[in-house]
Amino acid sequence: MFSLKKTILFLEWTSILGLLVCGLWVFLKLPMETSQGFPQKIMYLHVPSVITTYLAFFVVFVYSIAYLWKRELMFDQMAKASAEVGLVFCALVLVTGAIWGRPTWGTYWVWDARLTTTLLLFLIFMGYFLLRMSVNDRDKEARLAAVLGIIGFLDIPIIHKSVEWWRTLHQPSTLFKTDSGEAKPSMPPELLYPLLASILIMLAFYLYLLLMRFEAEKRQDELNQLLAETQD
């Protein structure tokens, strides 16, 4: 009933329509934020990309552990697919952040703890793919990548907490703000609900890309296997 093909098709249309609706909602319906005005709208791309990056590399973390434990090639294919999508979203975070920073902070980039650790995450996973490319043995590639994937993920809690641990130009979290243990995002509902919707849609889009890449990786490995067999 729930074939992978149908799931992918469903996610594809959900993300296409969802992203379109969110975009129109943000630009046509949303009131202007009091102090920032128009530039605040990039939040609806920046924040969902952040959450997606967090999730994507968490998936890398989980499947890397699973691979080291069970040595199933499928787990490595999943980790690789998620790392690839995560890297794209991480780049999106850095770019949208820079675009947002210019009109609000007055600069595209500063070397504060939040921005530096985010760039570090991007570089770690660039290295992750360089590592994969440099190893010829498929099992060895998976093993080494799993180790780096696990270590690389550890940067994410640091990124998330950087604005609380250190003095940064980047403001603390709005979405995960708590007041005496209770979640209290410091945002009015008319700005918050579209943000939550954008996050959900972005996650659907991530899932779509993940499954597509996973399928492709699986086939690539099958193909390589076949080629190796015919050459023998």
Place this chain on the structure above:
Amino acid sequence: MKTRTKFVIGGAVIIAVITALSIQSLQEMTVFFYTPQEVLASPNEFENKTIRIGALVQKSSVEWDAQAIKLSFNITEDGKKFIPVIYAGVKPDLFREGQGVVVEGKMQGQHFEARQLLVKHSEEYSVETEHQKTKEEYYKSIQTN
């Protein structure tokens, strides 16, 4: 104990140590800005050194000289102790009284000469409920300026 278990434990220890060390060194490195109080407490330490100071723009301290392109204002944390800042440049869009700013430059005697002026906006977002600025009004407002 199996060799593999030893490797796992050894690896975990190494990772833990590396993480602890890097967090500690980051802690020292990541003083992105000082506070006015820290700078005022030891002026000799900061004299003639390029530093960043982060604080709030003091109420009714902003003076803008359009002819000389000179912006001067006081930065403070508590509203009592403050450092006068001179910045030879234009006001950033979000610059206003009571706003968080980070200035980069040097202490010159009693005042701070800023080379760069950054706005540190808060994590609070709000919408004007009385007369919600629509997109059209916003565009109008930038056209008339």
